[in-house]
Amino acid sequence: MKLKRIISIIIKEYTHIFRDWRSLLIIILMPVLMIILYGYAITLDMKNLTFAVIDDAKTPESRELIRGFTENRFFILKYTDIKRNEIESLFKKRYIQMALVIPEDFSESLFSNRITKVQLIVDAADSNVGTFINNYSNRVAQLFNEKLNNRSPGILGLEPRILYNPDMKSANFFVPGLVALILLLICSLLTSITITREKETGTLEQILVSPVNPIEIVVGKVIPYITLGFFNGIIIIIFARLLFKVPINGSLTLIAVLSLIYIFVALSFGLMISAVAKTQQIAMLATLMATVLPTIMLSGFIFPVASMPLPLQYISKAVPATYFLIIIRGIMLKGIGIAELWQHAAALSGIGILMLSMAIIRFKMTLE
């Protein structure tokens, strides 16, 4: 390994990056765009769910029950005093997600110590919404019961205390995850493309007949992209802080160090792909397929790993983002340190070393 040759490759690679300012702009703007997209648009927070009420009782108690739904930011009462047969068409037109039907004998039944039944009709086409409405309605019913029976003793009331993300904001959950997605995407994509491009244009052959050895080429080509990936990570965290007030409860240094390990995994992955792929298009497709999909679906980025079917849980153990998500969410939201995270960091390093060795073996084979 000669430092001089590595440096000349690094300088050359930077010249490529800065000369192609359009790609550079995309590399820098992509994380910003994604953060805005994921932060604002893709949210699991339930808001503005519309509903209809058929109140046949029209008593103070029935109005009290309806208020239970309307006095929060989740539900908007859109239709009252409609006919029963109109409900279905309202659902079909997606005007409402829920309908509440209060029977005529509502109040009488309440005061006669019978079990009172109120009909709740829920549109569960989106199962998340369905579950949410169901849970929330139960809570409304529980509060209603408590209020009504405040004289009777012995009613169990759960008083939840929500840790780490007390406002239950989706952004706090998604934005750290975005660091995992974007670092992996940028670093592996750029590495795989830059090497296959040299293969495609034949410049790799030209470099190879020089005394430079393959490891020098790889190191020289990868270092500029490490800095670029790192820079992206910083952009995301700054935006997360400014736009979404995502807390950073843990150590920034720890985030930086563990991000470097993750970047190393991403680059090794890119190398592995470029060792196999012959053209830039193939490299790009393969990288996108192999990074975006597993990272979004299988790593816990959106769906918790624990609730996946068992085979998928095993697969998720091979997805680097699974570990990095635990790390970055842990540091940012919970403020935990290396004592709790070393196992995940070790797993990440292991995956990285494995991929790098595979890439180097394969690289040597194709070049010689």
Next chain:
Amino acid sequence: MQPVISVINFSKSFGKTTAVKNLTFDVEKGELFGLIGPDGAGKTTTIRTLVTLISPDSGEISVTGLNVSKSIRAIRSITGYMPQRFSLYPDLSVRQNLNFFANLFEVPKKEIAERRKRLFKFSNLEPFSERLAGQLSGGMKQKLALSCTLIHNPVVLFLDEPTTGVDPVSRSEFWEILRELKKEGVTILVSTPYMDEALLCDRIAIMHEGSVLAMGKPEKITGLMRNHIYKITGNDLVLRSDVFAQIPEIISVQSFGDSLHLTFPPGFSDEDVRIKIYGLIGQELNVERIAPSLEDVFIGLVEGKIGHAN
């Protein structure tokens, strides 16, 4: 004296296809040696093996006495290789490309500027030193590629079809540069599909399907042809090769633009040819015996009808 390039019984296959079969040749110091042949003749495989990019299946191959399978690093630092495709960085300027290769070959920093100047002198690229390589004309690109392969002062230069797809003026300029380099004592191995370029080499090897058909000085190779070749010009309506192919003694008919080259066995005079043609089409045509060109020799060699040569 030991030859600079020595290839003995070299063979190489890729899967089931044999690229080169039992190839043997030597190149002396300061020689300009040409590998001549069509696509698929095995020229590129031979050159790539000599520059240590691929390893031979069998055979003894050495460059400046160093074995290509063992002294890879050493060979790479004293040879220059220009691949068939232009392989410089289109988004780097002429100067940046030169500097990059100078650094890869560890040219001392002090010397880079001086060498660049010297290379600019014969390539005339100086006014374009800040232009991006991708925006150069085809001929200039080739010169830049050559300059990059020369930046570390190699003693042996390998050029794989350096002028394919380059305009005729740039081609002759390029060969002018090669002759200059030869004067400085650089040993050059060049491959080309162009027969006119073959004539500019000191010695050539004519390759076909992985083996050498003939080797030697270009003029000696044209002398291999002992059959007589006649150039026929005249009424172009009847200049159709299939008509003349009906002459029983004829060896081959080749079309060259507005004329035909007919090959007859030794001893066939122009008078004989004229009579044959008159008998065939009832018309007199211009018949002229010509010295065989390299094309004629090549075609003759490939078709195995070279006569009693060799």
